[in-house]
Amino acid sequence: MAPDRGDATGRIPKEAIVKAVVDRDLCIGCSLCVDTCPEVFAMGDDNLAYTIGESVPPDQYDCVQEAAEICPVEAISSVAE
Numbered sequence: 001m002a003p004d005r006g007d008a009t010g011r012i013p014k015e016a017i018v019k020a021v022v023d024r025d026l027c028i029g030c031s032l033c034v035d036t037c038p039e040v041f042a043m044g045d046d047n048l049a050y051t052i053g054e055s056v057p058p059d060q061y062d063c064v065q066e067a068a069e070i071c072p073v074e075a076i077s078s079v080a081e
């Protein structure tokens with residue numbers, strides 16, 4: 001089912017949608033985030049991390065937090081919408 005992102009009435013979705021973001025200008029390609037959270041992060045052909053999918057599944061929130069904490073250059077952030 002597609003996530004409810006609100007509509008023209010401005011209705012706010014009941015559950016926040018969390019997205020993980022990798023700042024690829026900061027990423028040094030150490031792959032620690034992929035080792036920690038392989039369902040959310042992957043390494044690209046350019047040896048920089050990227051996020052898989054549009055939003056983070058709820059059971060991966062802790063994992064994303066952990067990845068953000070261990071990233072040596074603090075390139076990972078998460079946003080709740």
Ligand code: SF4
Pocket residue numbers: 022026027028029030031032033034048049070071072073074075076
């Ligand atoms: S942990 Fe940080 S520096 Fe390492 S690959 Fe992931 S985003 Fe890049």
